[in-house]
Amino acid sequence: MARRNRETPWAAVVIPVVTALLVVIVASACAPDTRTGQSLVRVPQDAPSISRALELVAQHGLVLVDPGIYPEAVTVTVPDVTIRGTDRNGVVIDGEGLRQSGIVVTAPGVTVENLTVRNHNFYGVLVTGMPGGGGGHDVPYSKPAPDMPLLQRFRVDHVTAINNGLYGIYSFHAQHGVIEDSYASGSADSGIYVGQCRDCDIVVRGNLAERNAVGFENANASDSVYVVGNRWSGNRVGMTLISSYQEDLRPQRANLVVGNLITDNTSAESPVQADGGFGIGIGISGGQDNQVERNRITGNRLVGILLNNAEDLPATGNSLLGNSFDGNGVDVADTSQARAAGSRNCVDPAAGLDVRPAGMAARACPTSASPAAGIDRADLPALPVPPGVDFLQVPEPPTQPDSTNARSTEPTGVLPATVGSPDVAAIPVPSKDLLAQWAGVR
């Protein structure tokens, strides 16, 4: 018997495992407003470690860290604090290949900026409203949605997250946050990950992810997620929008993905994508009603944008308009199975564009559904997949730029209750060298 049609390799992207943290997080009763402490704690001048500084700092205070290697697992339970390095490349939280996570944020309103987290087996920076786990992929039983509140307000800015085994920068069950001007490489899952939220109100902007299995991944993060002006190039898969039964709040839907550079995701200098994904610009697996517009999507040797069902969840209503395609194996392909066929997806037609099936090409997405099965995956180009590189051995990036706040002794202040949409309409197709000066893969 011939082997049956396989689902696309990235479709079952392995999901985060927040709960590892239960080892680390002893549900520390978060400091109440009455907490007393110092508004500024310098490391190492006032405290020998970042963890110790967090015991001393006041709510709304600043932990300011001087250059050095910090071999510690930091857990942030103080609301509204800022952890800031004075030198992004010189302040290094190092997991040494031994520890699970660099910085785990479980308090609202926290800013992490201008430092490096590396060599952790799980995560570089994790922001989560579900410390200790309890989420949907706690197999083998299906579970109802958690009634734990989402973590509110966070900011990750000018963080370099390298050689972290699962995710570099990771928000889960959190909302009203910003991840920007950061760098991630060497992750066996994804460099940056946003998962499990509705009305997320999360902006992912100006980041660079390369030499990861997947550059940016979104599973079950919906509505107001704005992915703008990032460079997702030189990974195995540039970015994914996926619906996953292994987490709650599915399906994934209604993100804005605008003005990103998504090129040459054929990196051999990275861990493998678990399901063999390679040469893919954007993968949308069971994602719905996303606007993927005015991105530059080139040189992805399998496919520029790949649509697929996630089990019985179809990829529907995705608007793929105004993107600039060049040099992809196929520009846009839908390989959805008949049992969960896509509908209302559209790509604006352009000369020379390779869209399969061709019926997806239209200047506007149809408003009524007429599901049609996609092409056979075997009809995509056959690409050899290079062997994976140990996540600890992935090359380091060039020196990354400091935040303009690097030397400031002022805390960030209270993060806003809501972030809001960037001016998406003003964002054009990016140039071919977006963020290239900070990239190791050019």
Add this chain to the structure above:
Amino acid sequence: MGRCAVKPRQGRPSRRNLLAGVAGSAAAIGGAVAIAQTRQATPANTEPTSAGGIVPATGATQAGIDRPATPQLFGLVMIYDLAAPDDLAFLATLGRDIATLVEDPPADLLPDGAVGLTVTVGLGPRMVSHRRPDLPGAESLPPFAGDETIAPDARGGDLLVMACAEDPTVLAPVVDRLLAAVPGVRVRWGQRCFRGAPPSGSGTIIRNPLGFHDNVQIPHTDEELAANVWLEAPLAGGTLCVVRRLRVDLDGFRGLPTSRREEVIGRRLDGTPLSGGLPFDPVDITAKAANGELLIPAHAHVRAAHPSFTASHLMLRRGYAYDNGDGDSGLMFICFQRDLRTYVLTQQRLDSLDELMTYVSPTGSASFLILPGHHDDRPLGAELL
């Protein structure tokens, strides 16, 4: 998420799976703890299954689903068509006859006693939908990959009578006697089947014809059975059964090197997950090597079938082997669950991903509402009358 686990690094199954220790470890705390509890919990049914043993036929649930706790060595699955879908009066008689056979075995039919006999009765979708189209069991299975090759007579059916015992010789006479009292009944398809003795002496885990352990991850405790298997009112104590006769290319599979067979399954021959741990431990589907490769391969059977990918309930599998000669042998897959979706989404996923399916051809397929248990005050089928 709760599957976080930190296995000590020295516990890694191989040098290469650095990440597994950590990513993989995910399974440990949640997973390992859960399974430990499962193993320590008292099984829902502890009736003996030894030859001569009586497995109570009456109760809140029918026998042959979760009792006896160690499934009998032999089975006979018979599937019938019924002339009149609106006539269910025979069920009450059938239930009483089953109870009488087990409680007071007639010497002409069961000279050595009950020999662990159970008889489990289910109704096909046509019967259920005729009476109550809103109830679980009214819906038929959709076609799966390869189903187009199944002979029409080996698809579906109105009535399931599954008899199991420690002595194969009693099964056909018992079923024949029971069915003699059912009017307008015609055999549609059926299968004699068998299974090996559990390597541990008792319990559900056996080796299947592929040479690997089966029924490792299934619900055992009352809580697990309630959450995954039993229906609720008005069919409390009932469940949904899927029967699939799967011819397996055993020569082809056995022709693979051992390591390849283990990759196809996702466990080693001794039952140890490829993600590490001890034999029969839960598989850790998140475990990876440091270079990102999954320790349980992407197309391994245990990964494809893992309920987390479909948010499915945990099936209660209670399958058998069969061998009809001339190379027609394989698995009589039998499972019980509280919704058809669990089976449907899982099988669709297997059809897409599971390398083991390349060795499998379906030759029979049906689903049934297994009626709630019966006793003196509640005849079999009372819920549908």
